[in-house]
């Protein structure tokens with residue numbers, strides 16, 4: 001309009017969008033991920049972000065750690081950043097590495113995946129779902145217990161239920177679902193699966209902060225939203241739950257990298273199946289809640305309760321004639 005170069009930008013410090021005229025605009029050179037990084041990345045089994053930089057375990061809690069234990073990432077390997085931040089990250093990574101070395105021995109996580117070789121069909125689906133690259137297949141799947149972080153995403157994805165978890169086994173979780181649905185509380189009754197790291201902590205925070213929300217939900221703790229097997233959801237609905245809420249870390253913040261994305265995809269598939277068998281797919285809901293967001297969990301539970309009230313009790317939907325019974329197992 002006035003012939004000047006205008007820059008439209010978001011001022012993240014003061015908040016809000018700005019537009020200003022300038023005589024000269026100089027763009028700084030963009031930074032791309034090093035193409036050779038693939039070599040070291042493949043060697044160590046590191047995950048990459050869509051922009052080609054290495055993915056870190058968690059942006060807030062583990063900013064210099066990879067998803068693989070004992071691998072640390074500092075500076076621009078995980079994305080463009082200022083030199084001061086790169087130096088601080090280098091020092092943090094070095095001190096974390098020293099911390100491991102001086103200890104001399106490692107304590108393994110008690111929650112790990114176990115494979116039943118009798119059931120395993122060697123489909124390799126678990127290799128793709130495992131964020132820690134802890135599974136290999138040689139005829140049947142093999143789990144590297146030192147690398148397994150226990151998220152349980154592989155167990156939920158296994159199409160023949162050949163993988164189970166220690167401490168968070170299918171039977172233990174199914175028993176909790178059956179116990180909850182056996183003594184159903186108020187209508188509508190909700191079974192909630194909350195991931196250990198964010199949503200369960202968020203629910204705790206809601207409690208300690210005395211945030212008021214309906215008591216219609218029974219919370220079941222799982223290590224990651226990715227652990228929620230469709231069979232768990234079906235078991236809850238079969239037991240009479242009017243709705244199932246799955247809550248995981250915010251997208252991009254799953255403590256096992258992509259468990260929440262996998263949970264989301266699984267829920268979408270499951271909703272399609274529910275619709276086919278005549279169950280309102282709205283009875284299954286997935287949300288994201290960080291450990292500091294007790295208010296969000298409370299708000300979502302309130303909202304879900306009123307949505308379910310509108311739907312009516314489970315089982316009141318009419319299944320189209322000839323539709324098959326829902327069956328358990330991963331997909």
Ligand code: FES
Nearest residue numbers: 195224248249254
């Ligand atoms: Fe929270 Fe994976 S750990 S969703």
